[in-house]
Amino acid sequence: MILLDGRAIAAELRAETRAQVAARLAAGRRAPALAVVLAGDDPASHLYVRNKVKACREVGIRSLEHRLPADVTQGRLLALVAELNANPEVDGILVQLPLPPGCDAREVVAAIAPHKDVDGFHPLNAGRLALGWPSVVPCTPAGCLHLIERVHPDLAGLQAVVVGRSPVVGRPMASLLIARSATVTVAHSRTRDLPRLCREADILVVAAGRPELVRGDWIRQGATVIDVGINRVTGPDGQARLVGDVAFAEAAQVAGALTPVPGGVGPLTVAFLLRNTLQAAG
Numbered sequence: 264m265i266l267l268d269g270r271a272i273a274a275e276l277r278a279e280t281r282a283q284v285a286a287r288l289a290a291g292r293r294a295p296a297l298a299v300v301l302a303g304d305d306p307a308s309h310l311y312v313r314n315k316v317k318a319c320r321e322v323g324i325r326s327l328e329h330r331l332p333a334d335v336t337q338g339r340l341l342a343l344v345a346e347l348n349a350n351p352e353v354d355g356i357l358v359q360l361p362l363p364p365g366c367d368a369r370e371v372v373a374a375i376a377p378h379k380d381v382d383g384f385h386p387l388n389a390g391r392l393a394l395g396w397p398s399v400v401p402c403t404p405a406g407c408l409h410l411i412e413r414v415h416p417d418l419a420g421l422q423a424v425v426v427g428r429s430p431v432v433g434r435p436m437a438s439l440l441i442a443r444s445a446t447v448t449v450a451h452s453r454t455r456d457l458p459r460l461c462r463e464a465d466i467l468v469v470a471a472g473r474p475e476l477v478r479g480d481w482i483r484q485g486a487t488v489i490d491v492g493i494n495r496v497t498g499p500d501g502q503a504r505l506v507g508d509v510a511f512a513e514a515a516q517v518a519g520a521l522t523p524v525p526g527g528v529g530p531l532t533v534a535f536l537l538r539n540t541l542q543a544a545g
């Protein structure tokens with residue numbers, strides 16, 4: 264079984280980005296700049312933003328943090344996005360989701376200038392990706408595809424099953440796999456007989472947010488399994504730990520390639536954010 268070591272693979276990608284940023288600076292251009300907007304006090308969001316800001320610093324991307332209180336108004340958020348859109352020193356804008364209750368994330372995301380939308384969540388970018396046009400690709404599915412292509416450089420004709428249909432992971436993942444000529448089925452909470460469907464997959468991407476949903480006997484022998492899920496659970500010893508959407512030990516007996524949680528998809532997500540920011544800087 265190939266263990267897809269996201270930490271090591273992401274480190275390679277970050278090194279490439281670091282070299283490209285250094286080449287820009289050597290050519291007399293300014294460092295790419297990412298504005299990060301964090302509203303409210305969701306602890307997971309704070310952790311994600313910390314990781315993203317640290318990763319920016321390590322490759323030479325400037326990050327500009329905008330922290331707003333949990334009672335921020337929609338108007339204040341939209342005004343900040345407008346200001347960042349107009350600022351020529353800002354190449355990328357990331358609004359960390361979820362937003363506090365009372366804020367409309369769709370409206371905020373749609374207000375970001377599409378060329379600064381490094382998450383690829385703007386409807387224009389999402390639409391371009393769905394149409395198979397060149398577009399900004401959301402970071403998590405981009406990371407999943409990168410891992411998949413390490414195992415299968417050519418996806419044509421392979422059977423792919425994506426569990427989850429969110430705008431952040433499942434849908435863009437399906438578009439990326441279709442663009443690589445895989446045969447794609449998207450499953451969700453209303454899918455009938457999910458275990459049987461999963462067993463048909465050469466490539467199984469799971470982004471359901473359900474701890475250890477996918478069991479070993481749902482996996483075809485030799486399949487490539489990408490576990491996007493990050494779930495905090497309390498173990499029998501009372502200790503909190505992170506688990507994915509796939510029962511790792513069981514899956515490892517059957518899969519041909521598998522991502523661990525943590526240390527699988529997560530680091531790739533951050534590495535692709537840096538890439539998207541550099542790309543937005545032009």
Ligand code: NDP
Nearest residue numbers: 403427428429432451452470471472491492493528529532
């Ligand atoms: P959402 O909650 O937005 O979407 C979950 C999807 O899974 C929905 O489409 C839902 O179906 C489907 N689903 C839920 N339960 C089942 C089930 N029992 N059987 C089949 N399908 C089911 O989550 P996200 O896509 O945002 O995230 C998914 C997971 O990935 C989470 O654990 C999240 O923390 C993690 N994540 C990890 C990232 C990383 O960098 N590693 C980045 C982003 C997310 P329906 O539409 O019918 O409700």
